[in-house]
Amino acid sequence: xxxxxxxxxxxxxxxxxxxxxxxxxxxxxxxxxxxxxxxxxxxxxxxxxxxxxxxxxxxxxxxxxxxxxxxxxxxxxxxxxxxxxxxxxxxxxxxxxxxxxxxxxxxxxx
Amino acid sequence: xxxxxxxxxxxxxxxxxxxxxxxxxxxxxxxxxxxxxxxxxxxxxxxxxxxxxxxxxxxxxxxxxxxxxxxxxxxxxxxxxxxxxxxxxxxxxxxxxxxxxxxxxxxxxxxxxxx
Numbered sequence: 001x002x003x004x005x006x007x008x009x010x011x012x013x014x015x016x017x018x019x020x021x022x023x024x025x026x027x028x029x030x031x032x033x034x035x036x037x038x039x040x041x042x043x044x045x046x047x048x049x050x051x052x053x054x055x056x057x058x059x060x061x062x063x064x065x066x067x068x069x070x071x072x073x074x075x076x077x078x079x080x081x082x083x084x085x086x087x088x089x090x091x092x093x094x095x096x097x098x099x100x101x102x103x104x105x106x107x108x109x110x
Numbered sequence: 111x112x113x114x115x116x117x118x119x120x121x122x123x124x125x126x127x128x129x130x131x132x133x134x135x136x137x138x139x140x141x142x143x144x145x146x147x148x149x150x151x152x153x154x155x156x157x158x159x160x161x162x163x164x165x166x167x168x169x170x171x172x173x174x175x176x177x178x179x180x181x182x183x184x185x186x187x188x189x190x191x192x193x194x195x196x197x198x199x200x201x202x203x204x205x206x207x208x209x210x211x212x213x214x215x216x217x218x219x220x221x222x223x224x225x
Contacts, residue, residue: 041219042219
């Protein structure tokens with residue numbers, strides 16, 4: 001699986017959009033980008049995934065660059081409950097194990 | 111609530127002992143995954159079972175073993191415990207062994223403390 005690079009920490013004001021970057025410059029053509037988050041010591045929670053098109057769901061939006069070497073997770077209106085560690089994972093089609101890196105610790109500031 | 115349950119929530123034991131962690135997947139999910147989260151190693155994949163069969167193995171020690179039963183619940187057995195085995199152990203499940211995307215549903219975890 002391709003390696004990912006994320007900033008170790010970020011702050012965002014409550015109510016603003018939180019934009020979390022991820023670099024995956026060695027991604028290959030059949031690898032998907034997944035985002036999970038872990039609130040405190042709870043089990044990780046799936047957020048969104050994408051291959052090459054931008055994706056949106058009720059939780060977030062995922063913007064993948066045209067060359068697929070980086071992506072950005074956007075939480076449109078961050079709340080205090082969005083404070084968590086966010087993991088960007090790149091994984092092959094059919095490879096079901098998740099390889100978590102160190103993630104980005106996002107803190108939402110009131 | 112992910113629908114995945116894990117017992118016990120907390121476990122405190124001594125070095126050299128053996129423990130069993132239990133996981134019940136979401137209703138209908140055939141795949142079960144085990145992950146270990148320690149302070150120094152982060153979240154690491156241990157092993158996956160699909161419908162009773164081992165499907166993938168990660169950084170699982172030989173002292174650790176797992177199985178998935180006909181009712182699809184899974185157990186992770188940890189033996190000859192060492193201080194370094196203290197960690198959060200998560201179980202996750204997913205809907206199909208050949209899912210084209212990888213949404214896994216995680217349980218609340220079992221916190222193991224080895225003294």
